[in-house]
Amino acid sequence: MPEPKLLYCHCQYAQVVPRETKEAVLRSLCEAGVDFEAVADLCEMAARKDPALARLSACGALKIAACFPRAVKGLFHQAGSDLAIESTEVLNMRTESAEQVAERALAPDLQPNVPAGKETIQIPTPA
C-alpha cells in the first residue's frame, strides 16, 4: 500500500471541532514538514462536489483528520466520490485529543476505520 495521503479539515464554518484541537493538529502537520492537503471545510467541499474529493478518494491510502467517520463517509458519498473503506482512516478531532490525532496522522501505518455497513451499538440497560 502506498504511503497514506493526509487530508486535514479546518471545519471553518462551525464551532464543533475545538479550536485548540484543530490548531494543534495543523501545527503538528506543519512542524512535521510532510506533504498534506488542508481544506477549509469538508462539508462545503462536498456540497460543491469538488473534484479534489474524487482524486483523494481514489488515491489508494488516505488519512483524514476531520470528524466522525460515519459523517465523513456520508459526505464523500454525497459528493459522488465514495471512500475506499479498506484504505481510509478517519481521525476524529471532535472526540480525540490533538496528540492522538497528530500521532495517528503521522504514523506510517494505516488503521482503516470507516464503517463498512450498518452498525448499531448496544447500550446495556440498568438492572
Add this chain to the structure above:
Amino acid sequence: MALAATALHIHLYEGPDAVPLSADERFATLTALLERGYTVARTSSTSPSEGRSVTFARSGQGARDITGLTPTQVADLAETARTELDAATHGGWKPWFPVIDYDRCTNCMQCLSFCLFGVYGVDGDSRIQVQNQDNCKTNCPACSRVCPEAAIMFPKYKSGPINGDLVSDADLSREKMKVDISALLGGDVYEMLRLRSQKAQSRFGKERDSDKALAERQKCLVKLAQAGDIPVEVLMSLPSPDEIARRAEEAKAKAAAALAANGKSSA
C-alpha cells in the same frame, strides 16, 4: 447558484527549487488561507491539480512568489487569484445540510414527506437523495428527528447520533419517541400546525380575538421547536398556513410517488 462555482485550490510549493517556510510561517500562512475558505496543498513536489488552481512559493519557478509576504498578504494574493480565475467565493453560506447514511436508510421517504423546503428528492431509481442542500434551514435538524433509522446526519450538529456519531439502540428508541411526540401533537407536525391554525381561525373568527389566535400559534411553534430542536427563527419564518399545507401536500405526493415506484405503500 453560488455552490456550482469551482473553488480555487492553492498549492503551497516548498520543493527543491523554492525556499521553504519555517514551521511557524507555514502554520500562520495555512491558517490565514483556511480562514478565508481556501483549499491548500502543502507540497514538496509538483502536484496534480483540478479545476482552478494556483501555486504559491518562495522563488519557485512558475509560481506566484510569496517571498517577504505576511500570511495576511498571502491570503490577499489568493483573493486576487480567485478573482482573476473567477473561482468561487467562500463564507456566504454555512454548509448546513443533511447527509444520508445509506447503510441505514430504508428509503421510507419520511424525510421527503416531512421537509417543506424541497431539500430531498429521488434519483432515477427512486432512491432518496439530497437534491437542494442550500434550501436547508441553517441549524435545523428536524428531518433527522423523523427518521426512524437515525440515517440522517448533520455533521455540524452538536450531538450524536445526528452529528455522525455511532447510533445506539437507545438512540433508535429515542428517535421513535420523538416521532411519538409529534404524533401526540397531531401526527404530522405540519399537518398539526395547519389544523391548529384552522381551528384558531374558526374559533377566533367568531370571537374576533386575533391576539388569542397569535398566542395559540406561538404556543404551537414553541412545542414544535422543543420537539424537533428546530430553531425558533426557522419556525417563525414559515409561510402562511395555506402555503404550509400546499407544500406539505406536494412533499407527500412526491414521497407517495417514490414509494409507489419502489412498490411500497405510503400508508
